[in-house]
Structures are given as C-alpha cells and as structure tokens.
Amino acid sequence: MMVPLWWYISLAVVLFVIGAAGVLLRRNILVVLMSLELLLNSVNINFIAFGRYYYDDFRGQVFAIFVIAITAAEVAVALGILVALVRNKSTLKVDDVTMMKG
Amino acid sequence: MDQGFFLLFATVSVITALTVVLARNPVHSALALMACFLQISAIFVLLEAPLLAVIQIFVYVGAIMVLFLFVIMMIDVREAVLQRFVPGGNLPALVLLVLLGVEMLVLVLLSERFSVTEPVATRGGEIRALSTTLFADYLLPFEVASVILLAALVGAIVLARKESG
Structure with a gap:
C-alpha cells in the first residue's frame, strides 16, 4: 500500500511548526x-515528496541536495x-546579544 | 507495509523533534536532533531517494551534528542549562505558531491536489540518472553551491580565529 502524498506534507507541517516554535520561543542560541x-x-521532505508524486525527473531531489549544501555552509558560518x-x-541567550542595537 | 513504516518513522521523528525543543540541556537537544535526522533519512528511503538518505546521514548526522557537539564542548553551557523552557513566556509568538500550524494543516487536508496516492512511474532510485541530471542540467547551480561552500569555509575560519593572529 502506497503512502498518500498528504501524509508526507502533514509530517513536514508538524516538523516545521515544531522547529519554528524552537526558533521563536527558545532563548538558547x-x-x-x-x-x-x-x-x-x-x-526537504516536501521537496522530495512533491518531486516524487508530481514529476518524472529528479528536480525535487536535486533541489534538496542544494538545500543540504547551503545548510552546511550556514551552520559553519553560524557556529x-x-x-x-x-x-x-x-x-548564550539571544536576548543578551544587543551589541548592534537592533 | 509502507504505511506502517511511515507511521513508525513519523511518530519517532515528531517525538524526537519535540525533545529537541523541550530539552533543557543542549547536549540532549543535539542527540535528539541526531535521532530525528536518522528518522527523516528513513523517510527519504520510503520516498525512493536512497542517495538523499545517504547524504542526509553523512552531512547532517556525520558532519553538522558533530560540529554542534564540538561547539557545545568548547563553550560553557552550564549557565544555559539552568534556564527552563517557558511556553507562556512569549504569548504572541505561540498564538502565531498555532495559527500557522492550523492554517497549513487545514489547507493541506482540504485541498484535492494533495490526495494523490500513486507516485509517477517508480524509478527505483537510479542514482546514475540523478547524477546525470545534476551534472548536466544543473551544472551552474552546482558550481555556485561549491563556491558558496568555499566562501563559508574561509568565513568560518576568519570568524573563529583569535584577533591577534
């Protein structure tokens, strides 16, 4: 039995909301x-799921590879x-970092 | 069969993602995030993207999380461990998040375009075809991504170096 597309999308929605909660509510950098x-x-889950269910080529997977590469760069610079x-x-608190008076 | 595996991986990934956000100790967050990435790579296998699953494990679990753990080891997290997670501390953000989640779920569940159950012709994960696509049709973005990685490498070294050097 195949998994319907909306299962993957719903999982991605739940993970996205959890991650956004971590970004907005936590104070630890x-x-x-x-x-x-x-x-x-x-x-990335969304990219690959849409690419698999809608398109016959590899555009979803290729885009996910680029997202992973850019993420690696972002993490290196952020750390x-x-x-x-x-x-x-x-x-380590985001509230204490006000050196640029933003 | 597939559905059972999907439910298993999805449940564990959501639980570990919640652990990432709710844990007080950053080390626990990092380990839970590692488990979450493993579940997501299993979901990539279900989506017949085996190369992405392997890349996910190599890059995220192998490189990025080790980087995080090294930084946690380098800096003193004892003060940060003590602060606890207060969901009510930022009420507008919480309301916004709940609204965002409910809106996205309603849109996904009510839309008919997301109810397709049959994927287009199963390719069985041909890595050769994927790499041909990557190096023929997407060659310029690939090179740009490698230049960005090089710039990030140099930038990270310059940022983390001591001033006197």
Missing part, C-alpha cells in the same frame, strides 16, 4: 540553530559567529 536545521529538513560571540561576550 544553540537550540535556535538546531531548530533551524529542523525547519530546513522539513522543507563560527557563535564561537566569536562567546569569546567576546560570555552569553
């Missing part, structure tokens, strides 16, 4: 970054910024 990873992964931040200002 590390957990915020991990929740971002969760968001990007739920989007570099985090290490520099902790060295200058010993905090």
Whole structure:
C-alpha cells in the first residue's frame, strides 16, 4: 500500500511548526540553530515528496541536495559567529546579544 | 507495509523533534536532533531517494551534528542549562505558531491536489540518472553551491580565529 502524498506534507507541517516554535520561543542560541536545521529538513521532505508524486525527473531531489549544501555552509558560518560571540561576550541567550542595537 | 513504516518513522521523528525543543540541556537537544535526522533519512528511503538518505546521514548526522557537539564542548553551557523552557513566556509568538500550524494543516487536508496516492512511474532510485541530471542540467547551480561552500569555509575560519593572529 502506497503512502498518500498528504501524509508526507502533514509530517513536514508538524516538523516545521515544531522547529519554528524552537526558533521563536527558545532563548538558547544553540537550540535556535538546531531548530533551524529542523525547519530546513522539513522543507526537504516536501521537496522530495512533491518531486516524487508530481514529476518524472529528479528536480525535487536535486533541489534538496542544494538545500543540504547551503545548510552546511550556514551552520559553519553560524557556529563560527557563535564561537566569536562567546569569546567576546560570555552569553548564550539571544536576548543578551544587543551589541548592534537592533 | 509502507504505511506502517511511515507511521513508525513519523511518530519517532515528531517525538524526537519535540525533545529537541523541550530539552533543557543542549547536549540532549543535539542527540535528539541526531535521532530525528536518522528518522527523516528513513523517510527519504520510503520516498525512493536512497542517495538523499545517504547524504542526509553523512552531512547532517556525520558532519553538522558533530560540529554542534564540538561547539557545545568548547563553550560553557552550564549557565544555559539552568534556564527552563517557558511556553507562556512569549504569548504572541505561540498564538502565531498555532495559527500557522492550523492554517497549513487545514489547507493541506482540504485541498484535492494533495490526495494523490500513486507516485509517477517508480524509478527505483537510479542514482546514475540523478547524477546525470545534476551534472548536466544543473551544472551552474552546482558550481555556485561549491563556491558558496568555499566562501563559508574561509568565513568560518576568519570568524573563529583569535584577533591577534
């Protein structure tokens, strides 16, 4: 028995909302970054599911590969910024990072 | 058969995702996120994308999560461990999230385009065809992605280096 498409979409919706909750409600920078990873992964599920159910070529999988590559770059830069931040200002709370007066 | 496996993987991935958000210790969050990525790669196998499943395990579980654990080891998380998760602390964001989730689920469940059950012709995961597509039709984005990775590599080294160097 095949899995209907909306099951995958619903799973991606649930994971996306959980990840967004982590980004918006948590105050720990590390957990915020991990929740971002969760968001990007739920989007990847959508890409591959739509590509499999609607198109005969590999566009969904190719796009997911690019998303994964860009995510790796983003994590490397974000953790570099985090290490520099902790060295200058010993905090891990997003509310305490107001050096740029944003 | 497929549906049973999907329900199993989906349930475990949702539980581990909740653990990521709710755990107080960042190390527990990182380990739960690792388990969640493993479940998602199993879901990629169900979607007949075996190459993506392997890439998911290599890149996310193998590289990104190890990077996270190294950073957690480097910096002192004892102060951050003590703060607990208060869902009511940010009420507007919580209301917005609930609205967003309900809206997306209603749209998905009411739409008829999402109810297709039969995928287009099963390809059995031909990795050769996928790589031909990637290196022929998507060559320029591929090269751009590699340049972005190189820039991120240099940027991360410059950012994390000590000032005096």
